Amino acid sequence: MDYPISKIEAKIANALQKLGYEEEVVIIPSNRPELGDYQYNGIMPIAKKNGLNPLELAQKLVDLIKNEPEFKNLNIAGPGFINISFSDSFLLDFMNKSLEDITLNYKQNFNKTIFLDYGGPNVAKVLHVGHLRSANIGEALKRICLATGNKTISDVHLGDWGRPMGMVILEIKTRYPDLAYFQENYQGEPVNFNLTNEDLLELYPIATTKAKENPEIMEEARLINYKLQNKEPGYYALWQKIVEVSIKEVKRLYKILNVSFDLWEGESDNFQYMEEMFEYLYSKDIIKESEGAKVIPVKEENDNKEMPPLILIKSNGAVSYEATDLAAIWERTHKFNPDEIWYLTDKRQELHFTQVFRAAQKSNMVNPDLKLVFNGFGTMNGPDGKPFKTRDGGVMPLKELLARVTKECEKRLMPSITENRENIAETIAVAAIKYADLLPFRTTDYNFDIEKFTDLNGKTGTYLLYSTIRMKSLLNKANTSVSKIKVISTPIERNIILCMLDLKRIIKRSYENYSLNEICEYLYKITNLYNNFYAENKILTEENTDKKMSWLTLTKIIYDNNCYLLNILGINIPEKM
Numbered sequence: 001m002d003y004p005i006s007k008i009e010a011k012i013a014n015a016l017q018k019l020g021y022e023e024e025v026v027i028i029p030s031n032r033p034e035l036g037d038y039q040y041n042g043i044m045p046i047a048k049k050n051g052l053n054p055l056e057l058a059q060k061l062v063d064l065i066k067n068e069p070e071f072k073n074l075n076i077a078g079p080g081f082i083n084i085s086f087s088d089s090f091l092l093d094f095m096n097k098s099l100e101d102i103t104l105n106y107k108q109n110f111n112k113t114i115f116l117d118y119g120g121p122n123v124a125k126v127l128h129v130g131h132l133r134s135a136n137i138g139e140a141l142k143r144i145c146l147a148t149g150n151k152t153i154s155d156v157h158l159g160d161w162g163r164p165m166g167m168v169i170l171e172i173k174t175r176y177p178d179l180a181y182f183q184e185n186y187q188g189e190p191v192n193f194n195l196t197n198e199d200l201l202e203l204y205p206i207a208t209t210k211a212k213e214n215p216e217i218m219e220e221a222r223l224i225n226y227k228l229q230n231k232e233p234g235y236y237a238l239w240q241k242i243v244e245v246s247i248k249e250v251k252r253l254y255k256i257l258n259v260s261f262d263l264w265e266g267e268s269d270n271f272q273y274m275e276e277m278f279e280y281l282y283s284k285d286i287i288k289e290s291e292g293a294k295v296i297p298v299k300e301e302n303d304n305k306e307m308p309p310l311i312l313i314k315s316n317g318a319v320s321y322e323a324t325d326l327a328a329i330w331e332r333t334h335k336f337n338p339d340e341i342w343y344l345t346d347k348r349q350e351l352h353f354t355q356v357f358r359a360a361q362k363s364n365m366v367n368p369d370l371k372l373v374f375n376g377f378g379t380m381n382g383p384d385g386k387p388f389k390t391r392d393g394g395v396m397p398l399k400e401l402l403a404r405v406t407k408e409c410e411k412r413l414m415p416s417i418t419e420n421r422e423n424i425a426e427t428i429a430v431a432a433i434k435y436a437d438l439l440p441f442r443t444t445d446y447n448f449d450i451e452k453f454t455d456l457n458g459k460t461g462t463y464l465l466y467s468t469i470r471m472k473s474l475l476n477k478a479n480t481s482v483s484k485i486k487v488i489s490t491p492i493e494r495n496i497i498l499c500m501l502d503l504k505r506i507i508k509r510s511y512e513n514y515s516l517n518e519i520c521e522y523l524y525k526i527t528n529l530y531n532n533f534y535a536e537n538k539i540l541t542e543e544n545t546d547k548k549m550s551w552l553t554l555t556k557i558i559y560d561n562n563c564y565l566l567n568i569l570g571i572n573i574p575e576k577m
């Protein structure tokens with residue numbers, strides 16, 4: 001089904017063609033609503049290009065289309081802006097089509113295959129608020145990609161490889177030297193070893209500190225890591241166990257957050273392509289030796305920031321994070337041949353990705369059309385404006401954050417809700433956290449503020465849930481099936497409809513900016529408009545049946561649309577709250 005605004009744009013383009021001008025036409029919501037609903041600002045550039053008087057050209061265009069049924073009024077303002085007011089029949093037709101198929105407001109013609117790398121949790125380490133942002137923004141972007149009609153492949157990209165794994169294994173070996181994993185004759189048989197995620201979180205900092213402080217321990221960890229990478233049975237089996245235990249907890253938390261992945265690959269999987277990739281890079285003669293390290297120079301002439309060479313292998317022989325990401329690109333392009341690969345990490349990793357993308361392109365290991373996109377994000381800060389910490393100064397574990405917000409939300413639940421309070425509070429907490437996290441532009445830092453995020457009357461996830469549930473409850477009380485909007489009786493209904501009409505543009509902008517902020521603002525705006533409408537009209541007791549049916553239908557469309565948008569943000573709606 002065609003999007004009505006596109007039809008209007010086509011109509012204007014068609015009229016311009018009749019006047020002799022081949023132009024792409026875009027109309028946008030008016031910034032002076034008293035003059036019209038939408039405006040077309042394209043007349044001035046066309047007139048300039050062709051040496052015409054813009055007002056005359058505007059008048060000719062208006063004369064050609066003013067009697068079309070979509071328009072209530074067309075007027076020319078200033079140097080040649082055309083203000084467009086839509087007819088009621090046009091608006092009603094649009095809404096009734098939206099009732100049939102809400103997706104008409106979302107689909108675009110991108111048709112890309114997009115590979116998304118987000119989440120990025122590290123095995124044996126705590127999942128903290130930085131990982132929350134990656135998972136949250138990445139998941140919502142994936143859902144926008146899907147809603148707009150792209151194909152997606154999502155990968156959690158576990159940090160499951162590298163020297164810290166050697167350190168953790170060494171610490172376990174020191175504590176439990178008798179474990180079967182560490183015996184000469186171990187061949188991979190199952191081992192009865194009870195290891196929990198809590199154990200790992202306790203072990204990790206101890207293991208890494210010990211290694212950093214003691215060169216002998218570091219050397220031993222390096223050796224273990226080397227043997228692990230060569231799949232020595234004992235170390236490999238223990239590593240698999242560590243990964244399994246970690247992933248279980250990560251999956252549990254992601255499930256609560258509504259985050260899911262097609263692939264659960266990690267750096268260890270990319271590592272399997274390392275040899276193949278190195279062979280290729282050597283064949284292209286692109287690897288250079290520098291102070292004992294193997295590097296790829298990536299500096300370009302116009303760089304105004306420092307651009308060090310990408311280090312593939314450090315002088316101590318360790319394979320770098322950069323090499324792993326390059327191998328990940330190698331694997332992904334060979335396996336999936338995507339049009340684009342999007343990365344979601346803290347913006348402080350920008351240099352890393354610039355180097356990796358350049359190395360991939362310079363070496364020609366990727367198709368020149370492949371679009372590599374780094375989407376950095378800002379940090380969630382504590383009240384002091386610094387990255388959010390726990391009371392003892394550590395990074396804030398996601399689990400703790402979730403528990404704190406859940407507790408706050410439970411306090412605000414209606415007392416009449418007696419069953420399932422904890423679960424409902426958790427669903428609301430997730431909405432509060434996610435919405436607050438997606439509301440600022442992606443790269444902006446923001447402060448965690450539990451009172452503000454859970455406020456029922458603010459620009460919050462809780463307000464949106466509350467309002468959306470109320471729409472549903474109104475529809476339930478009315479208990480009739482809705483069919484059509486027949487009349488627009490108040491100015492505010494018109495504004496709600498115009499707001500709906502603008503959705504597709506907002507979706508496109510969010511997709512193009514890789515940011516959810518405009519969708520969050522939009523949801524708040526339309527919900528607010530609806531709530532004002534709701535406060536002004538007694539919908540259930542309205543006696544004029546056309547009016548009543550129209551209002552209920554409007555409610556149903558806004559309700560469906562809110563559900564759809566909340567779903568894009570990865571937010572679930574509880575039955576009540």
Ligand code: ARG
Nearest residue numbers: 117120121122157159325345
């Ligand atoms: N594990 C990394 C971290 O915690 C994030 C991984 C991001 N993705 C990537 N392809 N490097 O910082």
